[in-house]
Amino acid sequence: MKQWTKEERYRVLHAPDEIIDLHRQIVKSPYRQHYHIQPITGLLNDPNGFVYHNGYWHLFYQWCPWGAVHGLKYWYEVQSEDLIHWINMGVGIKPDHDFDNKGAYSGSALVTEQSIYLYYTGNHRDENWQRTPYTCLVNMRDDGSLHKYSKPLFGPSPNYTEHQRDPKIIYHKENETYYIMLGAQSRDHHGRIIFYKSKTFNKDYEFAGELKVEGYEDFGDMWECPSIEHIGDVDVLIFCPQHLKLKDRGNSIHHNGYLIGHMDYETLTFHHDGSFHVLDFGFDSYAAECCANIGDDNKAVLIAWMGLPDSSYPTDDEDWSGCLTMPRELTIQNRRLIQKPLKGFEDLRQEALPLATKTLPTACELDLHITGALDMQLCKSDDHDGLTIRYEPVHRTITIDRSHMHKRFNIEQGESRMRQLHQDLNHLRIFIDASSIEIYVNDGEALFTSRIFPTKDEHGLVIKGQVEGQIYALDRAVKDNFQF
Template identity: 55%
Template sequence: MKEWTQEERYRVLQDKSEIAELYEKIQTSDYRQTYHLQPITGLSSDPNGFVYHKGVWHLYYQWCPWGAVHGLKYWYHTTSADLVHWRNEGVGIHPDTIYDNKGVHSGSGFSADDKLYLFYTGNHRDENWVRTPYTCVAELTDQGQLIKHPEPLFGPHPAYTEHQRDPKVVYDKDTERYYILLGAQSQELKGRVLIYSSASLLEGWTFAGELKVPGFEDLGGMWECPSIERINGKDVLVFSPQYTTLPHRGPSTNHNIYLIGQMDFSKLTFTAEGDYRHLDYGFDFYAAQFAANVQEEDKAILTAWIGLPDNHYPTESEDWEGSLIVPRELRIEDNRLKQAPISGLSQLRGEELALDGRLPRVCELELTTTGKDNLDLAFFCQEGDKGGLRLVYDAQEKVCHFDRSQMEQRFNVAIGEQLSVPLEQELTSLRVFIDRSSIEFFFNDGEATFTSHLYPTATETGLKLDQGVQIRAWELKSSVTDDFIV
């Protein structure tokens, strides 16, 4: 694995010609995705600026162009008319001011008064490499021009550590004010959300206080990427607690969870109606973000990074890594989130497939079963049904156990290769979306989900099913341009 110097990681991209050879190189990768967003070169990580504006969905992602390494970050811009078909628009925000001289870090989009605004964390470092995070804003004009506000909205709060980032902007009708939720860490190394407030979107921001979430004061050492959305009269708070292990999640210290409850901005209090739940139970799911300005009140739209901080993946040797999940529609049923792939995704279906024990690298599967019997399934197994990604269902406990330790390409072994998905209902249906380096499971019409990177080799082509499992399969067409637009 390449050892990156600080100079290499934080090199400024001057011209697209500097990465043209790298772009051509990675086009030959066997693991380039077909219908998932991915970087044109280098590394993609957190989704940013996800917003619906004037008939167009805008979605950015964190991008380091030089290779599969976290270094100088840009926002890369993509757009869609339907959340299914995406096109590359080029770099959305450059790190080109004193306030973001070492990276444009995560944030959100907001549509107001026919204008589109992007709120982000400016990562400033001085000559001694001391970090100062600034909360910044830029406007994207209808002509595609980005205009950065000349000064940050505010700098870091001195009562917290340097970890203050990922602004999420919301408007509260009850108080008639705008609020910014900021992921933070207390001096006691506890995860927190800071709240800033203003009557105006572009000025007058003041520190309102710390978000109170009774019962969860000691959960994690940093709350990254806080995002909040109202669905049918209830509020959903999503965040990524770091620096902590959670029950049944192995040694991993990076997670993505949600709470359902009520948000009172006048008291800066989120009152949860029960314990937290995992937003996704898979190995590789992080930094989830709600889309802003979704028109329907009964659902939210969500995306996330297929990956985890500090993890490493096989395509790093090819100088690229990263992908985003298929956007999901979220609704609340029985006081929990139900997640489904975006409804228009069926547009990508080609002909229905007769699998005959072989599993295509790009496809959608629908499996049905009675839910009464134990199951032992394998995806991308070898001849003789050996190996593969194993899914074992315990019908009595209503738990699905995953094991990817038998795949030929193993990675992040120290973080764990076995995880479980607890279900409240018997497992009767399972939708599976397979792309060239990822797999996403939706259990019982979205009762739970499981997302993982997966890198099958030429000998891993099989599908093992138990008797009693019925299956339908479709090939899926490409929906994301991989054009070299910088």
């Protein structure tokens, strides 16, 4: 694997001809996705600036153009009319000021009557490589042009370490106040969320305080990508605690989850029901971002990075890495989040295949109804069992294991994930793409998202159990074009 120097990782991208040959090379990869957003070159990680405006869904991702490495970060834009079919629009936010000289880090979006505003973390480093994070603002006008404010909205709070990032903009109607929440790290290295507030969305922000979350004062050493989503009659606090281990998560130390409760903006207190819930029980899901404005208070639309910090993947050797999950619909049921595929994905279905099919299409969906125990092998070959799914009715446990794939990676984090269900397993919707799998359990009760990289011989299917259903080949929905 290539060893990157600091100069190579933080090289400034000036023109498309610097990366066009890299794009031509990576689109030949057998692991390029059919219906998942992926980078035109290099590395993709966090989704950012997810918003609906004037008939289009706008979404950005953090992007390092040079290869499968974290370095100088840009925002790259993709766009859709239906949340299913996406096209590449080109480079969005560029790190071209002193306050973001080493990267435009994650953030969110706000729609006003005039246009879209993008809030992000400017990653500044001085000559001694000391970091200063700034919260910055860009106006995206209806002609697609981006206009960066010449000065940040505010700098870091001195009461926390340099780790203050990922601004989430919230407008609270009751007190007519704009809040920006940031993931942060306390001086004694505990994960925190801090708030700034203003009566105006684009200026005059002042430090409002630290979010109080009782019982979670010592829960990881950093909280990334925080947001508060109001769904139905509850508030959902979503965040990514780092450097801690959780039950049934193997040796993984980076997680994405949520608390359900009520947010008090006057006291900056999140009153929760006590339990931290993992958003996704698979191997590869992080940095979830909800769309800023879908016009329905009873649900949300979420998309996440299908990857993890401090992890590597087989396509790293091809100079590209990362993709985003399918967009999911979030609703509340019995004080838990229910995640389902958007209805539009059914429109991608092509020919229907019977369950007796021995070879799976590269991009496909399995819609299965199950009674009793289940033992499945997906992406099986003659000498490898592929990815296995097992359900044991006695304990109501479903287990996903990818240790039997030919290409194994991030082994130290563990290669199996287990979830105990609240009711018997009765339904699975499994979405397979060229290098990923997303398993929706019992109409959204649980979700397993993982990267997989089957070889040309790993496309077999074996199902043992009482199962009925259908397999559908899926059409391509993401245009893999080069757009600078």
